[in-house]
Amino acid sequence: MASKIKHPELADRGRLQIEWAEKHMPVVAKFIRERFAxxxxxxxxxxxAVLHVTKETAALVRTLVAGGAVVRLAASNxxxxxxxxxxxLASEEGIEVCAWRGMSExxxxxxxxxxxxxxPNIVIDxxxxxxxxxxxxxxxxxxxxxxxxxETTTGVIRLRAMEREGVxxxxxxxxxxxxxxxxxxxxxxxxQSAIDGILRATNILxxxxxxxxxxxxxVGRGIAIxxxxxxxxxxxxxxxxxxxxxxVMDGFEVMPMKEAAKIGDVxxxxxxxxxxxxxxxxxxMKDGAILANAGHFNVEIWVPDLEELAVSKRQVRPYVTEYxxxxxxxxxxxxxxxLVNLVAAEGHPSEVxxxxxxxxxxxxxxxxxxxxxLEPKVYNVPREIDEEVARLKLxxxxxxxxxxxxxxxxxxxxxxx
Ligand code: NAD
Ligand code: SAH
Numbered sequence: 001m002a003s004k005i006k007h008p009e010l011a012d013r014g015r016l017q018i019e020w021a022e023k024h025m026p027v028v029a030k031f032i033r034e035r036f037a038x039x040x041x042x043x044x045x046x047x048x049a050v051l052h053v054t055k056e057t058a059a060l061v062r063t064l065v066a067g068g069a070v071v072r073l074a075a076s077n078x079x080x081x082x083x084x085x086x087x088x089l090a091s092e093e094g095i096e097v098c099a100w101r102g103m104s105e106x107x108x109x110x111x112x113x114x115x116x117x118x119x120p121n122i123v124i125d126x127x128x129x130x131x132x133x134x135x136x137x138x139x140x141x142x143x144x145x146x147x148x149x150x151e152t153t154t155g156v157i158r159l160r161a162m163e164r165e166g167v168x169x170x171x172x173x174x175x176x177x178x179x180x181x182x183x184x185x186x187x188x189x190x191x192q193s194a195i196d197g198i199l200r201a202t203n204i205l206x207x208x209x210x211x212x213x214x215x216x217x218x219v220g221r222g223i224a225i226x227x228x229x230x231x232x233x234x235x236x237x238x239x240x241x242x243x244x245x246x247x248v249m250d251g252f253e254v255m256p257m258k259e260a261a262k263i264g265d266v267x268x269x270x271x272x273x274x275x276x277x278x279x280x281x282x283x284x285m286k287d288g289a290i291l292a293n294a295g296h297f298n299v300e301i302w303v304p305d306l307e308e309l310a311v312s313k314r315q316v317r318p319y320v321t322e323y324x325x326x327x328x329x330x331x332x333x334x335x336x337x338x339l340v341n342l343v344a345a346e347g348h349p350s351e352v353x354x355x356x357x358x359x360x361x362x363x364x365x366x367x368x369x370x371x372x373x374l375e376p377k378v379y380n381v382p383r384e385i386d387e388e389v390a391r392l393k394l395x396x397x398x399x400x401x402x403x404x405x406x407x408x409x410x411x412x413x414x415x416x417x
Contacts, residue, residue, distance in 0.1 A: 003090035004111070006100035007083040014055075014088030018062075021055035024350035026396035027358040027389065029059045036067030041365045043068035048120030050074050050112055050130040051151065052342050053081040053099040056353035058089050063361050065094040072118055074111035075099035076126040076151075077297075079335065080342035109133065116141060122364050123148040123170075127297065128155035135167060142169040147367030147374065149173045149360055153186065153217070154272045154296045159378050171374035173363040175356070178381035180389040182218050185356045189348030191222025193341035194268060194294035195230065201319045201334045201344040202290060204266070207231030212264035214257065215271035216243040219294060223268055224252055235260045237276075257281055266290045268340075269300035279305035287329040292340040301337040319344040354396075358389045 022029035036042070047069045051057045061071050071094060075081045081099040090097040098111035112130050115123075116138045123145055125131050131150065134142040147170050150156050156176050162168040175181055195206070211232040213224045220236065224247070228234050236252045237260055238244040248254050261267075261281035265288070269276050272295050282305060293300045307313075310323040310331075319340075321333045335343035347353075362385045367374075394401065404412070411417075 003086075003096045004098045004100075004114075005083065005086045005090050008087050008090070010084035011087040011091045014058075014082070014084035014086070017055040017082065017085055018058040018088055021350040021353075022059045022062075025056065025059045025354040025357070027354045027392045028063050028361060029354075031392050031396070032358060032361050033063040033066045036063055036361070036365075040068040042368060045069045045122060045368055046118065046120045047071045047122045047124065047364060048074075048115035048118060048130065049124040050076045050115060051124060051126045052076050052347055053086050053089070053097065054342070054347050054353075055082060055085050056347065056350050056357065058085050059350070059353075060357040060360055061089060061095055062092070063357075064364065065092070067361075067365070069122075069364075070094050071096070072115050072120065073097045073099065074115050074130075075103065075108065076129070077338060077342060078103045078105065078108045079338050080347065082346070113137070119144065121146045122367055124151070124360060124364065125149070125155055126151035128158035131155070131159060131162070131172070135162060135169060139169070145170040146371045147171045147173070149175045149363045149367070151356065151360065152176050153182075153219075156378070157272065163376075163378050168376045168378070170376050171367065171370075172378050173367065174378055174380055175359045175363055178359045178386045178389070180355045180386050180393070181359050181381075185348060185352050186218035187222035189222070189352040189356075190219045190270070190294050190341060191226040193345055193348045194219075194223050194270075194292065195226050196346075197294075197340035197342075197344035198266065198268070198290070198292050198334065201292075201317065201340070202332070204290070206266075209233070209265040210235060210263055211266045211268065212237065212257075212260040213252075214267070214269040214276045214300070215273075215295065216240075216247045216252075217270065217272075219270040221250075223270055223294060224250070227268075228252075232266070235264065258284075261285050264289060267292065267301075269293045270295045271300060272296045274299040275302045276300045278302040279309065282306055282309055282325070282331060285329070285331055288332070290332045290334065291337070292334040293337050294340055298337040301333065303333065303337045306331065306333065355389055355393055358392065359385060362388065 081101045156174040211227040212235045236247040237257045
């Protein structure tokens, strides 16, 4: 099958979007791409990628192709595809795309199977559905995959579970866990884009609102600080005592969801867990409460409970569903409980994806170079790659830093002062 997209007529608009992203992604679209184009480290390699089909992903895919790869790309979320970008990419040499906004769950997995059955040499995933499908349905193909990467926290958790159970068939690099990914993409990327998604969907005033953030990991921290920056009164819920303490000392109110549910105006989940907001919470929420998910798939806010409690529902704005409960209270769910930043807005800004996708491009190159030398385990992004990404980003920003003198180096390495 060649590309499967919905709006080929949008290709020109998509090209403009990609041009805009690339202008803000110098590490991926300039530094790494120029080297890849000269050295062709991925010559003839089949790369199967399941990522959000956005203008930033387009910049990564073009860089892989510049390095000699042939790429098949499928959506990593049924609602996040930018159809104009999908159309632009599908018109390019060496790239096939299976993605459109609003695909069904079955169509979403069909596109993932379309990648798996292609026998990719290298796989890139975001959330772990490609890795899981390869290991559940295409085990013989999985055994021939040279290596894989994983873009997000939840996908890494799933890969580590596969490693623990001894079923992982290829070496996998936890791109999410690179410092130049997690500390920036998860924190500042989601911090900004989740708020962006909520505001685009609702246009509410955040100042003075009680915003409840579930989970105080990298994503939760980013959202909490940005919401506070907009004047919201932020409450954090956690299950980890150390993270909870950190939130308290960062100046946030911390309480169980059962309590927060009664007083929150806006709820944002960022835990990677399921059923974080469920029946017992919907039952006590205020009239008008707004719910958004910035964490993982559509399971953090347990929509089946809301559907059961509701006597009616209607779409009141794009990406805003109003649920009316038996006592007349109305609860508003954004983006069907899927990632609000990628559904109701455009995902993370290009500048931050520049670092995440620089790690992806360099990790793919590393896997190709290390073919046959790595065990089927989960590896961290090599430190040299992480530091190289930071160096290149600083260079692109025109920022110089100090260097250790010889004397300082020796001082730091010795115990005899
Ligand atoms: P993390 O592991 O750093 O943080 C998750 C936090 O949630 C942890 O502190 C954990 O203790 C807490 N938690 C777990 N269950 C909870 C519960 N029931 N109630 C309250 N807190 C709970 O992970 P992260 O990097 O912050 O990522 C969180 C999720 O966001 C993951 O699913 C990740 O894949 C996703 N993510 C989304 C985006 C995006 O663009 N929207 C970007 C990056 C990561
Ligand atoms: N695929 C799953 C898993 C979470 S996606 C889901 O849809 O629920 C979270 C990942 O999306 C982050 O790790 C981040 O790197 C990526 N992301 C955020 N903004 C993006 C953008 N503009 N383009 C491509 N990927 C993006």
